[in-house]
Amino acid sequence: MKNKRGGAMSFSLDSLVQMAEEKRKELEELEAAIRVMKRLNNAPTIEESSIDNPINETGLIDITDLEEPSSEGPKKRSLKDDIRDLVERFGDQEFTVSHVESALKKLGKASDAKNFKNRLSMLVRTLYEDGVIERTFEGSGKTPHKYRYITNK
Structure with a gap:
């Protein structure tokens, strides 16, 4: 590698290992962001979802047409x-x-x-x-x- 003046830069083994680890972390973060973006792009929008269109002509959702989740689901053990x-x-x-x-x-x-x-x-x-x-x-x-x-x- 060369520095800004064109001369050779010297690196210690420890600094190279540290730089590689930092780049590896950056790459992992980018890959995680890509996975999230792929999931978001594949997620259905409200219009595409399987909701039985509870939206009326004014654009409001009529809550009487919605089913509430049962509060009697499996009881979590204490x-x-x-x-x-x-x-x-x-x-x-x-x-x-x-x-x-x-x-x-x-x-x-x-x-x-x-x-x-x-x-x-x-x-x-x-x-x-x-x-x-x-x-x-x-x-x-x-x-x-x-x-x-x-x-x-």
Whole structure:
């Protein structure tokens, strides 16, 4: 390569690797932009879409002709639902919140969030208050409460 004065430019290996990486990133960004543009160009316009033309002669859409999506779609499972299912599977064994956390991790349903264990503790207490589980040992300080699933409801 030559510099602006016509002389040879010197590059270190590190600077060449860095320049190549920058160009590679630029190329990836351009390719991503191309994919987006292709998708947008192939997307149907409102006029071309399969809507049963709810647009009246004034150009307004009459909402009475539109179908609203059902709010009764598949219910997303909550962490409380996962814990409820989990404690059932503990059977008549005593467990602590740490056991629940460990089992959720093994199932891939745990979080690395800072207060995740506190959240688990609150949800286990809610299951206790709802009568799903019973407290078999009242912990205090660093000694945790122990629970058991109530099998004969």
